[in-house]
Amino acid sequence: MDFLSSLNERQREAVTTTEGPLLILAGAGSGKTRVITVRIAHLISEREVAPHNILAVTFTNKAAGEMRERVGQLLAGQRLESAPLISTFHSLCVRMLRRDIEKLAEGYTRSFTIYDQDDSVRVIKACIKDLGYDDQKLGARQTQGQISHTKNSGLDAESYAARVEYGDEKRAAIARVFKLYEERLVNNNALDFDDLMIKAVKLLRGREDVCAHYNERFRYILVDEYQDTNSLQFALIHFLTEKQQNICVVGDEDQSVYKWRGADITNILNFEQHYPNAKVIRLEQNYRSTQTILDVAGAVVKNNTERKGKTLWTSNPSGESIRYYQALDGDTEARFVAAKIEEHRRREPDLRAAVLYRTNAQSRVFEEALRRAGLAYNIVGGFSFYERAEVRDVVSYLKLAMNPHDSIALLRVINTPTRGLGKQTLDELDRRAKDYGVSLWETIGIVTDKGEGFSPRAVSALKTFQTIITNLVALAQKEAASEVVKAAILDTGYSDSLKSENSEEAESRLENLQELVNAAVDYDKEEGGGLRDFIDAAALVSDTDQYNRDAPVTLMTIHAAKGLEFPLVFIVGMEDGLFPHSRSATDMAELEEERRLCYVAITRAERFLYVSHAMKRRVYGEEVAAEPSQFLNEMPLEMLEDLSRGPSWLKFARSSASLEARHTAKALRGETGAKPEKKFDGKTYDSVDSIAEFFRQRTQKFGGTPPKPAPRVVKHPAAQQGSASSPASASSSSTSSDSGFVPGSHVRHAKYGRGLVLRREGNGDAAKLTVSFPGFGQKKLIEKYAGLEKA
DNA sequence: GAACTTGCTGAATTG
């Protein structure tokens, strides 16, 4: 087998360096997956490593599946007596825990249930309620996020409580919810996503026999997307490689975009310290994109300070320029994108396109526009298959079939379809369960036995439910997964109830359930792991796993697009406050993460890249004005081709840039000449002043002409246009105050130039303003100190 | 007990 001939020299080195720690810094599009898969094939067929001694870990099932497939292709025709384990972090942990969790002696049994985020939120909601915080400002979702983040950074409920500062009521409340939540998880024999990592690491740390077993088993370990690993994942890998040290990690610090989820970039930056005799190989040749696309990506990410620095190059042609479009609003932007996709596909019918956005909420307008244009699209994220209510309901029945004590699953379906078990009955049931100190399932057993205190109707309804579950439990003992799935749909009355609805909606739900049955049938055929594994797999499916490579158009968040590539890419909604997101405006490190995200987005494109932004956008059902993203400003403007009709930010940015350049040149020659601003009389672009201002700053920064804060009191009659046509000021006049710096109005700042006021908190001159300055992003300013002028 | 109405509050990114 000649695997190596298709690789460049660096890649070949990465494949053949099989012994000892190895760090592969793989830039975007540098053939990373090829290197990993060839490496695995090489280990097996050239170095004669037994396949089951190899472990490759990824973050998504999709990546794992693709790797498995490609390794399979490389090794086609060879007879292997085992297979390498190619798995996600989470399923690896589940595997370990299903085997050994009882050794932790924390009360968990091997038949534990996995709670996904939705389940966790439900438990937390109940905890908040039971602790009497319900009227509090404790959002269940928010609390879950807080707890998850804490768990991910290696802290438990106790250490969280210890860190609560005196008088911080909210955190104190969260600490108590946290504690109760943890107790309930144990009582329900349930682990949340974070626990999967935590307990697996605990197992390796605490039990030498377990650790030794896996060290013996996994002699060659590969980790994909290493820049995204968090401290728990680092610990896991560390324990697994303790003995043999044959660890190969692949990653790219410029694509680290999961810091918010606990990813620790120092894992990759300090790899050489963690593994002292590590070898480092850089893959810098890009096979994916045109030179222009790489140049733009490089120009943006260059603005980050926290990076090792790496320059991608390609032998691909320089390609077309980047297309830029300024839309009136979100709808126009979506229509533009749909039209352009159509245009491209008319020329090249097989051209795959991706529409990338910062937040899932942006997907809707694009869905509509594509539907109107008759383009088939595929959407990743949002409501994925396993998140649909009907699928979750049936999965809950399946969970009960494995473990009827799972109260979350029980509560979900006890009255779905409706069986006449309402709030009253359930509350009473819950109360008794707490009294007796047993699970809801056991309580049902007691009540149906001697049902005092319950209406006969309730008792008989409970009996019906009990019989259904008992039957499912029995079925799960002897039948294949698909049979239990069918029973969970048919014998529970679920499908009958949907059928009787007679609506289109119910029809599509039934179809989804049929899909679930199909999935189970496939599962039985291919994996044959039984119901337990089927449920585990269903619980660990992620949004990104739903991506269908062959779809003509794919809509997804930029995060979801990491690792993928498309000939035609649209990056949409490039607006200040949206991308970069407003929540990252205050923190430099977070802004850098947004910038890396922008880098990821750009480098998804193979041949054509479009960037667009809208002037106004609906947020929370209200129209708000928007300014272009500072990332647009970081792109080399001469590489952008303006497709906007009429005036646009780019046209003005360009003219002021070139004017400024001429101006600067003159100044350097000692000719103090005309101010460039007189050239801007057109004033068609709303923020033209701020653009000019911005470029004054820009040249200044690079040693151009001295400031001149432009105390321009020109008072052009455009003021009347300000309140009439600016949607923001019209909609938010409620916060009016004497100062005049109300949301929607424009202000001038000595350093940042003209900006748009987005928010105003407090009153008088102590008021805090959030202002968006084109090219600088959002700033929070105290009115008193900011020295703002009306503009 | 279930189906419907009103009113409030809140989405950043994900396994």
Added chain:
DNA sequence: CAGCAAGTTC
């Protein structure tokens, strides 16, 4: 503009 909780009606 959502989705969800509490309130209202049958």
